Amino acid sequence: MRKPIIAGNWKMNMNPDETRAFVAAVKNELPDPSKVESVIAAPAVDITALVDAAKDSVLVPAAQNANDHESGAYTGETSPKVLADLGVKYVIVGHSERRGYYHETNEDVNKKAKAVFANGMKPIICVGESLEQREAGETEDWVSTQVEAALNGLSADQVQQLVIAYEPIWAIGTGKTATSDQAEEVCRHIRETIAKLYDQTTADATRIQYGGSMKPNNVKELMAQPDIDGGLVGGASLQPDSFLQLVHYQD
Ligand code: PEP
Numbered sequence: 001m002r003k004p005i006i007a008g009n010w011k012m013n014m015n016p017d018e019t020r021a022f023v024a025a026v027k028n029e030l031p032d033p034s035k036v037e038s039v040i041a042a043p044a045v046d047i048t049a050l051v052d053a054a055k056d057s058v059l060v061p062a063a064q065n066a067n068d069h070e071s072g073a074y075t076g077e078t079s080p081k082v083l084a085d086l087g088v089k090y091v092i093v094g095h096s097e098r099r100g101y102y103h104e105t106n107e108d109v110n111k112k113a114k115a116v117f118a119n120g121m122k123p124i125i126c127v128g129e130s131l132e133q134r135e136a137g138e139t140e141d142w143v144s145t146q147v148e149a150a151l152n153g154l155s156a157d158q159v160q161q162l163v164i165a166y167e168p169i170w171a172i173g174t175g176k177t178a179t180s181d182q183a184e185e186v187c188r189h190i191r192e193t194i195a196k197l198y199d200q201t202t203a204d205a206t207r208i209q210y211g212g213s214m215k216p217n218n219v220k221e222l223m224a225q226p227d228i229d230g231g232l233v234g235g236a237s238l239q240p241d242s243f244l245q246l247v248h249y250q251d
Helices: 017-024 045-053 081-087 096-101 106-118 131-134 140-153 156-161 180-197 200-205 217-225 240-248
Strands: 005-009 036-041 060-063 090-092 124-126 163-167 207-211 228-231
Touching: 005 090, 005 163, 005 207, 005 240, 017 036, 017 045, 017 240, 036 045, 036 090, 036 240, 045 060, 081 106, 090 106, 106 124, 106 140, 124 140, 131 140, 131 207, 140 163, 140 180, 156 200, 163 180, 180 200, 180 207, 180 217, 217 228, 228 240
Parallel strands: 005 036, 005 228, 036 060, 060 090, 090 124, 124 163, 163 207, 207 228
Antiparallel strands: none
């Protein structure tokens, strides 16, 4: 019922030539898009190359961030309107690196999610706890607060179209993957939170990804969990071979 979505988050890696070479290497090998959605979120400076190279393929172009304004005096920022005009379909919002290094708040994440929708794209909203929060038993409360704040003012129809990425901060880029039970527990809690905020139909339709050192050797087990509908993948999405293994996890 929920179509799996595997999204690579390249972070601040790759240049336009590398982007074109990556897409050329994967574009004819991607899975049937009715079975798995294959997404790459490139740096803003590579978006044009990504969209051009992915034309006539099933690879879905995404961005890693956008401002909540469409234009104006916001030096150094990226307009969601221009991203949409270029052909971007998804925008990652509230990645823990943006929350941590650039001080994005839950309110910023909510504004950005709304701006992404206002421009005809869909947000991939990241949530997740630190190691200290996990050890203090605060994970579920923290994550449901992040989800509630991010969705504030969004309609049930919008929530059914967006993607939530559960990314425990302690598992991102560390090689420490959450066990499939740990990941499932929080993804289920996120779905229950959406059901409480909206209704069961909305919760059942919303796709929830796991992110945090997802790799070809653990993707199958994570994707077998009932509330995990996809992956947001950093390091393992940078090589065509490993990205292809991830999107072909069903084979
Ligand atoms: C990410 O960037 O969202 C991520 C999960 O990174 P990694 O897969 O490298 O842990």
